[in-house]
Amino acid sequence: MGEEVESSKRRGSLVPFLILLIVLLLLAVVILFFRGDRSTPAPAAARQDDSVVALTLLQLNDVYELTPVGGGAEGGLARVAALRNELRRENPNTFTVLAGDLLNPSALSTAVVDGERLDGRQMVDVMNGILDYSTFGNHEFDLSQDHLTKRLAESRFEWFSSNVTDTSGQPLPGIPKNVVFTVENDAGEKVQVGMFGVTVASPTAAYVQYQNPIETAREQVAELRSEADIIVAVTHLPVQDDVHLVQAVPGIDLVLGGHEHENMELLRGPDLTPIYKADANARTVQIHELRWDTEKEELSIVSLLRRVTDADPEDPETAKQVDRWVDAAFDGFRSQGFDPERVVATVNEDLDGRESSVRNHPTRLTDLIALSMVRAAPSSELAFFNSGSIRIDDVLPPGDVTEYDIIRILPFGGTVQQAQIRGDVLKQVLDQGRTGGGTGAFLQTANVALSDNSWLVNGAPLDPARNYSVALNDFLLSGRANLPFLTRDNPGVTNVTDHGDVRKALIAELEALPEEVDPAA
Numbered sequence: 001m002g003e004e005v006e007s008s009k010r011r012g013s014l015v016p017f018l019i020l021l022i023v024l025l026l027l028a029v030v031i032l033f034f035r036g037d038r039s040t041p042a043p044a045a046a047r048q049d050d051s052v053v054a055l056t057l058l059q060l061n062d063v064y065e066l067t068p069v070g071g072g073a074e075g076g077l078a079r080v081a082a083l084r085n086e087l088r089r090e091n092p093n094t095f096t097v098l099a100g101d102l103l104n105p106s107a108l109s110t111a112v113v114d115g116e117r118l119d120g121r122q123m124v125d126v127m128n129g130i131l132d133y134s135t136f137g138n139h140e141f142d143l144s145q146d147h148l149t150k151r152l153a154e155s156r157f158e159w160f161s162s163n164v165t166d167t168s169g170q171p172l173p174g175i176p177k178n179v180v181f182t183v184e185n186d187a188g189e190k191v192q193v194g195m196f197g198v199t200v201a202s203p204t205a206a207y208v209q210y211q212n213p214i215e216t217a218r219e220q221v222a223e224l225r226s227e228a229d230i231i232v233a234v235t236h237l238p239v240q241d242d243v244h245l246v247q248a249v250p251g252i253d254l255v256l257g258g259h260e261h262e263n264m265e266l267l268r269g270p271d272l273t274p275i276y277k278a279d280a281n282a283r284t285v286q287i288h289e290l291r292w293d294t295e296k297e298e299l300s301i302v303s304l305l306r307r308v309t310d311a312d313p314e315d316p317e318t319a320k321q322v323d324r325w326v327d328a329a330f331d332g333f334r335s336q337g338f339d340p341e342r343v344v345a346t347v348n349e350d351l352d353g354r355e356s357s358v359r360n361h362p363t364r365l366t367d368l369i370a371l372s373m374v375r376a377a378p379s380s381e382l383a384f385f386n387s388g389s390i391r392i393d394d395v396l397p398p399g400d401v402t403e404y405d406i407i408r409i410l411p412f413g414g415t416v417q418q419a420q421i422r423g424d425v426l427k428q429v430l431d432q433g434r435t436g437g438g439t440g441a442f443l444q445t446a447n448v449a450l451s452d453n454s455w456l457v458n459g460a461p462l463d464p465a466r467n468y469s470v471a472l473n474d475f476l477l478s479g480r481a482n483l484p485f486l487t488r489d490n491p492g493v494t495n496v497t498d499h500g501d502v503r504k505a506l507i508a509e510l511e512a513l514p515e516e517v518d519p520a521a
Contacts, residue, residue, distance in 0.1 A: 050187035051295040056091050057288040058084055061099035061236070061258025062137065062280035064106040064391070066126055066322045071397045073310050075282040078322055080308060081130050081315035087287065093183045096130055099258035099277070100137025100199060100236030103151055105391045107408040108325065111332030118332070119147040122325035124154045129318060131157035133179060135197025136164050137236040137258060141205035149173075160234075162196040163216040165209050172208070178220055180228055191292040194228030196220035198245075199236045200259060203480070213237060214248050221251040229292060230299060232256060239264060239277070246273040253299060254288065261355050261393055263305055274301060280355075280393050282308050333407065338503075340404035345510040347401060353392035353409055359442045365409070366390070369502075370446030372509035377418035377471035377499040382447040382457050384433065385473040386481060388440020389414070389502075401510060406503050415474045416499040424464040425492035429483055430455050441482035446471075467494075473502055 060080065068076035087094045103109065103120025111118050120143065127134075134157060140148065141164075152159055152174065162177045171177060178196040198217060201210035217233060224231050235242055235257045242257050246269035254274055257264070261280035268275060276286045287304045330340045352363040366387070373383040392408045421429070433443025434450070447458050455462040477496065479487050488496055499505075 050185070051189055051293055053183055053185045053189050053191040053292045053294060054091060054093065055183045055191070055193070055290050055292075056087055056094040057232070057254075057256065057286075057290065058087060058094060058096040059099065059256045059276060059278055059286040059288065060096070060282055061256075061278050062101040062261050063098065063123070063127075063282055064101070064104075064393075065281045066108065066122060066325060068310065069281050069283065069394045071399075075308050076314065076322075077126050077130065077282065078314035078316075078319035079312040080282050080285065081318035082313045083285070083306070083308065084130055085315060093185075095132045095181075097195070097232075097234060097256055098127070098131055098134040099234050099256050100135050100197075101139045101258060101280075102127065102134060102137065103148070104139045104142040105411050107391075107404070107411045108329040110407065110411050110413065111329035112336060113328050113332045117147070118325075118329060119143050120151050121154065122329065124151050125325065126318060126321055128154075128156040129321070133158050133160065133195060133234070135159070135234045135236060136161050136199045138200050138202035138204075141202050141208055145205070145207040160195065160197050161199060162220050163198045163211040163213055165211060167207060167209055169209060169211075178224060180224065189294045191230060191294065192228045193230045193232065194224035195232045195234055196224065197234045197236075200238060200241065213241060214245055217245055217249045217252070221249055225251060229297070230254075230290065235259075239266070239275070242266075242275050243268045246271075246275065254290075254301060256286070256288075265303070265305065274303065276303060278305070284308060330404070333404070338403050338407065340402060340407065342403050343400045344403055344406065344507050345401050345513050346399060347396075347510075347513070348398045350398065351396040351401070353390050353394055353396070355390075355393050358387045358390050358444065359439060360437050362444060365396075366444040367446070368509055368513075369410075369506055370444055372505040373416045373471040373473070373502065374446050375509060376416040376502075376505035377469075377497075379469050380418055380471040381469050382445065383471035384429070384443045384445045384448065384476075385502075386433075386440055386476060387436075387442045387444050389473060389475060403507060406506055406510075410503050410506065412475070414502050416471055416502050416505050417474050417477060418469065418471055418495075418497050418499055419477070419493050420467045420495045421470045422464075422492035423462055423466045423468060425486070425490060426457075426468055426470065427455060427462055427464060429486055430462075432483060436482060439482075471499070474498075 066077050084096055102123050108122050109118045109120050160176050160179050166172055178194060180192055180194045182190050182192055184190045198213040221231055230253050233252045233255045235255055236259050239260055242255055246252055252273050257275055257277045260277055263279045263284050264277040266275040278284045278286045285306050287306050289302045291300045333340045351365040353365050357363050358366050370383045374380045389412055390409055391411050396405055436442040449456045475481055476486055
């Protein structure tokens with residue numbers, strides 16, 4: 001079910017001391033028993049337990065789905081709510097923390113409800129019953145400033161951010177740079193826990209700025225050290241940046257991270273600071289048991305990676321809440337011209353949309369999308385699109401594929417465009433797309449191959465002087481992609497035309513699949 005990892009931070013571990021103490025206490029009890037003394041005070045072990053304050057941190061990151069993923073076998077916020085309730089019964093001092101990316105990109109967020117896109121409204125409403133604290137992920141700022149302001153106002157949990165500011169360098173309204181809370185045990189002993197948050201820079205929003213995460217962390221640790229016994233960094237950074245952070249900034253006791261979508265457990269930096277990440281969409285959560293000895297000022301941490309599966313119960317109220325939002329979103333999709341429950345095709349193979357796959361190599365799913373673009377733009381010789389447009393981060397198992405699955409795959413939507421692109425520009429695009437491996441800039445293609453470091457289009461060497469008819473998604477011509485030269489202003493890009501919603505193109509490709517393509521091939 002999970003893997004338990006124990007860390008000792010900064011002030012050492014209690015385990016050797018407790019073992020020695022227990023042995024000495026047992027010896028003392030035996031001696032007192034034989035002396036006939038029955039009036040001794042409470043054992044020192046009981047007094048030692050009174051000095052320990054225990055708290056639990058339940059960590060999530062990169063949550064875009066209300067409902068389970070993996071064909072229903074993994075994740076699901078109703079299951080997370082039930083787990084949280086169980087942890088709180090075991091220890092009322094349990095706090096749920098999200099390390100960024102909640103409001104977008106979510107398939108349900110694209111539905112129009114009450115006249116406007118949900119844009120994370122459903123996520124906030126459900127998480128209000130689960131979360132205590134959250135920092136920003138980079139995708140929070142995919143929202144307009146107005147919609148983000150609404151989501152923050154609707155949140156009953158507390159957002160905090162240390163390095164995201166407005167364009168004048170001031171904190172966003174109502175968003176503290178850090179949070180400090182007090183945890184108390186039954187004996188009245190207390191521990192102060194301080195958390196700060198840092199987020200990777202995102203170019204999508206013009207209404208925010210990002211301060212340097214390491215410089216920000218230094219400032220926050222210096223500030224929090226005067227009032228907090230335990231300092232937790234809640235980060236939404238690439239893991240290499242998390243490692244740099246703990247190497248450069250001593251005094252951080254624990255890093256709760258996000259951004260990668262994959263679980264990680266590392267000990268890095270001069271203090272071997274633990275860095276933890278969970279899997280996206282609550283496939284897993286991290287459970288951290290912290291014990292602070294108020295007398296010795298010692299911290300011990302035991303962490304468990306916990307899978308969330310269909311063997312876990314659901315919290316009934318959260319499940320009802322999720323169903324209400326799904327129903328509302330599906331009604332919205334219908335008003336937008338989609339039939340979310342309609343079966344588009346029945347496939348007998350996995351359609352792999354995991355980020356770890358589509359951002360590094362083609363899959364059956366990426367091939368279908370690229371081919372659908374070629375078909376949607378008649379006379380196109382080839383197609384390409386950025387793998388970051390696929391956001392499902394899941395595998396659709398063999399069986400029925402619905403229109404809602406298509407929305408999950410391509411929640412950003414957008415149009416298929418056709419353009420005449422000169423061969424030298426096309427080569428530049430393909431070369432750069434190849435270097436984007438591991439990121440959303442990695443290009444998926446149709447009718448393109450690489451042989452001996454030379455590009456082939458439909459089996460023939462790419463001709464730098466020739467114009468090619470290319471199908472591509474509109475984002476790549478927007479000037480916001482990782483291809484700044486690929487715009488309508490480039491003289492090597494001409495005759496741009498629109499050919500409809502990319503999601504409709506994929507639906508048409510799947511509908512034709514049984515007749516035109518052998519899925520087992």
